[in-house]
Amino acid sequence: MWRSLCLLLSLLASAAAPAAEAATCPLDLTYVSTYPWDDSSCVAANTNHSDCCQSLLSVYGIGAAQRLRDTGLFRLPDDATSAACLADLQANLSAPPLSLPSSIVSACFPSPSTFVTTCAGVYTRADWIARLGNATELDSACDADLTDLSRCSNCLNAGMDVSSRLSAVNGNTSDDTTCFKVTILYAAGVVNRYGPKDPRAGCMFGFLQPSPSSSDHDSSSSHSAAVYASVFAAIALVLASGSLGLFLWLARRKRKKMSDSAAWERSSRLYLRPNTGSICFDIKELDKATASFSQRNLIGRGGFGVVYKGTLSDGSLVAVKKVLEGLDDSDEEFRNEVEIISHLRHRNLVPLRGCCITEEDSEEGKQRYLVYDYMPNGNLNDHIFGSSMGANGDSGRRRAPLTWPQRKTIILDVAKGLVYLHYGVKPAIYHRDIKSTNILLDGEMRARVADFGLARQSREGQSHLTTRVAGTHGYLAPEYALYGQLTEKSDVYSFGVLVLEIMSGRRALDTSVASNLVLVTDWAWTLIKAGRAGEVLDAALTSDDGDGDGNSNPKGIMERFVLVGVLCAHVMVALRPTIMEALKMLEGDIELPVIPDRPLPLALAHGSVFGEGNTFTASPTLSGPRLDTGDMLR
Numbered sequence: 001m002w003r004s005l006c007l008l009l010s011l012l013a014s015a016a017a018p019a020a021e022a023a024t025c026p027l028d029l030t031y032v033s034t035y036p037w038d039d040s041s042c043v044a045a046n047t048n049h050s051d052c053c054q055s056l057l058s059v060y061g062i063g064a065a066q067r068l069r070d071t072g073l074f075r076l077p078d079d080a081t082s083a084a085c086l087a088d089l090q091a092n093l094s095a096p097p098l099s100l101p102s103s104i105v106s107a108c109f110p111s112p113s114t115f116v117t118t119c120a121g122v123y124t125r126a127d128w129i130a131r132l133g134n135a136t137e138l139d140s141a142c143d144a145d146l147t148d149l150s151r152c153s154n155c156l157n158a159g160m161d162v163s164s165r166l167s168a169v170n171g172n173t174s175d176d177t178t179c180f181k182v183t184i185l186y187a188a189g190v191v192n193r194y195g196p197k198d199p200r201a202g203c204m205f206g207f208l209q210p211s212p213s214s215s216d217h218d219s220s221s222s223h224s225a226a227v228y229a230s231v232f233a234a235i236a237l238v239l240a241s242g243s244l245g246l247f248l249w250l251a252r253r254k255r256k257k258m259s260d261s262a263a264w265e266r267s268s269r270l271y272l273r274p275n276t277g278s279i280c281f282d283i284k285e286l287d288k289a290t291a292s293f294s295q296r297n298l299i300g301r302g303g304f305g306v307v308y309k310g311t312l313s314d315g316s317l318v319a320v321k322k323v324l325e326g327l328d329d330s331d332e333e334f335r336n337e338v339e340i341i342s343h344l345r346h347r348n349l350v351p352l353r354g355c356c357i358t359e360e361d362s363e364e365g366k367q368r369y370l371v372y373d374y375m376p377n378g379n380l381n382d383h384i385f386g387s388s389m390g391a392n393g394d395s396g397r398r399r400a401p402l403t404w405p406q407r408k409t410i411i412l413d414v415a416k417g418l419v420y421l422h423y424g425v426k427p428a429i430y431h432r433d434i435k436s437t438n439i440l441l442d443g444e445m446r447a448r449v450a451d452f453g454l455a456r457q458s459r460e461g462q463s464h465l466t467t468r469v470a471g472t473h474g475y476l477a478p479e480y481a482l483y484g485q486l487t488e489k490s491d492v493y494s495f496g497v498l499v500l501e502i503m504s505g506r507r508a509l510d511t512s513v514a515s516n517l518v519l520v521t522d523w524a525w526t527l528i529k530a531g532r533a534g535e536v537l538d539a540a541l542t543s544d545d546g547d548g549d550g551n552s553n554p555k556g557i558m559e560r561f562v563l564v565g566v567l568c569a570h571v572m573v574a575l576r577p578t579i580m581e582a583l584k585m586l587e588g589d590i591e592l593p594v595i596p597d598r599p600l601p602l603a604l605a606h607g608s609v610f611g612e613g614n615t616f617t618a619s620p621t622l623s624g625p626r627l628d629t630g631d632m633l634r
Contacts, residue, residue: 023080025088026071027063031197032092034583035062036416036424038345042093042100043444053108058205060089061184064115065196065204068189072125074182075118082112097412119179120170128186131169136162142187145194146203147426155203159183199424279354280335281371286310286320286356293322300379300437309374317374318353321451322367331357334368344425348417350375350440350450375448377441380410384436384501401540404558406445407502411561413447414439415583418495421449422488422579430486434494435475435508436501474508474519478571489573492582496568500524503562505538521569528566528595533559560585563592571598 037059041051063085068074076082090105092098109115122128141158144151163180170179188196188204195201289310290297300307305321312318338355345351356369377383383399402410414434421429431438431449438451477493479485497508500520510518524536534542537558564585570576575596577585584590 023078023084025081025085026073026076027067027085027088029060029063029085029088029092031062031066032059032089033095033098034416034419034580034587035059035197036199036346036420039093039098039100039347040345042104043347052104054206056089056093056105056108060085060115061188061205062196063089065185065189068125068185069195074123074125074127074185076116079112079116082115085115086112097409097416117178119182120166122166122182125186125190128182132162132165136165138162138183138187138191142191142204143193145200145426146192147200152203155187159187159204200426202424279371281354281356281369283356283358283367283369285313286369286371288313289318290320293320305370310371317376319372319374321370321372323370338370340429344421344429346417346420346424348413348446348448349420350448372450375440375450376443377445379437379450380439380441380447380502381436383441384505385507401505401538402502404541404554407541408557408561409445410439410441410447411499411502412583412586414449414495414498415579415586417447417449418491418579419583422491428488430488431491431494432480432486433475434491434498436498439498477573479573487573488578489576492568492576492579493570495579495582496565496570496576497521499561499565499568500536503538503541503558503565504536505540521566524562525566525595525598528563533562536562557588560588560592563595566595567592570596572596 037055039055041055076085086105086109090102093100093104094102120131122131137158138155141151142155146152146155159180163183166179166183184204188201192198192201192204196205287293289312290308293308297308297310298306299309299319305323307319307321310318310320334357335355338352341352342354351373353371353373355371356367358365358367383402386399418431418434421431431451433451434449438449440448440450442448475494475497477490480490480493497520500506501508504520504524506520506523508520510520510523527533527535534555537555541558542555564577564582567585568576568582581590585592
């Protein structure tokens with residue numbers, strides 16, 4: 001009986017005090033792979049430890065601010081919870097599509113306690129109010145869209161003032177950095193109307209794309225504001241770690257960069273573009289780099305220019321594009337365009353190094369050139385349809401079909417590049433010519449969106465109406481091709497066509513059938529409506545060879561990609577998703593809607609679209625203006 005009583009007491013004690021469970025992270029870090037941040041400094045082949053750690057501090061700060069917004073809590077409770085959050089951060093960074101090295105978080109943040117500290121006993125929003133009152137300078141300075149540099153600098157000044165007051169309450173000025181951390185978390189998580197996960201609040205974490213200047217005076221003002229923004233970004237980046245070492249490192253790097261720029265300007269006619277780092281090259285250097293633009297270095301040709309492979313004096317490989325369009329624009333317009341492009345820094349965009357404008361009295365008259373980083377695996381068109389001109393200028397070379405993992409990664413990469421252009425830049429930039437030849441592949445077969453010679457900045461809240469329609473037949477959205485109405489949905493249409501090309505292996509505009517022109521969008525839409533979505537897939541994807549890792553091909557996921565492609569390329573603007581929504585559909589984060597019907601002429605209501613042998617007939621979109629034109633604009 002005594003033994004039974006002891007056993008009962010033991011069981012009761014076990015029930016009252018269950019074993020401690022492993023700590024879990026209260027931060028939702030799933031945004032890491034979708035927020036438009038530049039992860040290029042963290043890629044294994046090009047890891048820059050300091051730059052990478054700064055980026056990760058910024059990305060982590062977004063999650064901490066979001067938790068404050070949701071729960072009112074400033075800090076993590078203990079080291080174990082902090083360690084769990086760092087593990088979650090690493091898991092999101094290592095997983096596709098980012099696939100970053102598995103040790104970068106531990107290398108940047110060796111001590112979990114870094115993220116547990118606070119300032120002046122501010123643990124909750126109630127503590128903040130008790131220390132500083134119901135309203136501070138932050139409420140007016142940091143509430144709005146901060147992608148404007150002047151607003152960003154105003155928010156910075158307010159943050160420094162409030163941080164100083166908090167430090168005074170704390171009574172320990174040696175802990176100023178931690179107090180600034182608390183201030184920024186409050187500004188981003190509580191004050192800003194858009195919330196920390198919106199790029200419009202990105203200034204507070206160092207994510208900012210300033211607008212280019214249009215005059216010397218504006219350039220000076222923009223530069224001055226950019227200095228403030230850089231200081232803000234630097235402080236925001238260190239707010240989570242409290243490390244003054246980063247401040248010193250940033251100061252040294254800035255002084256060195258300014259010194260190098262001055263030396264460069266003194267020693268050459270080349271000069272550094274303000275705020276961007278883009279270089280105006282001398283034609284002699286480009287001529288030498290490309291062996292006088294020899295045919296053996298020709299790697300691409302299109303309606304807007306020809307591209308040559310080149311090797312600069314420092315040994316780096318570049319792609320030099322001789323621009324054949326837009327020569328009527330002024331030189332200043334061209335330089336401003338280069339400056340816009342040079343601001344863009346994203347893993348899935350081709351970096352622009354600079355430009356060159358020759359003099360009128362040169363041998364060929366005035367010429368313009370753009371200099372990009374060289375992408376060793378050429379363009380996507382060659383990989384889908386076979387190469388007539390390879391990345392090294394070879395001809396007739398056939399390539400192995402892209403695998404499903406490669407196609408999936410490429411599609412997601414392109415989507416992320418467009419998300420950055422549409423939402424990570426203020427004002428938004430619409431590409432206008434998304435197509436397979438403008439998608440380049442780097443050494444890791446990761447996709448980068450190229451050719452921003454056609455890019456134009458949008459006006460906030462408006463579509464862009466133009467009489468000069470630029471783009472490629474088969475990829476052009478109907479409302480843009482017919483009426484010049486350019487919106488973010490125009491790029492979405494072209495992206496949808498590109499997805500269908502990648503998944504089917506068929507060209508956007510198929511001319512292989514005599515006397516017939518077939519749009520891949522019409523062909524795929526008709527198969528899907530007939531319940532035959534699987535027939536859209538390239539034969540190489542439906543083989544029994546698997547996806548290269550021993551597993552069978554995930555046909556259901558591939559068909560989802562096809563459905564997203566058709567939805568993006570819908571003829572009616574209102575029925576297309578945004579590129580952000582399309583990315584979430586591709587990643588499975590949101591459900592796909594039922595594919596909507598199209599206007600009758602496009603639905604091919606008059607008879608079957610399949611002739612004998614399932615031969616697809618001519619696209620009705622090319623046979624005359626039978627569509628109700630208003631439908632395409634709604």
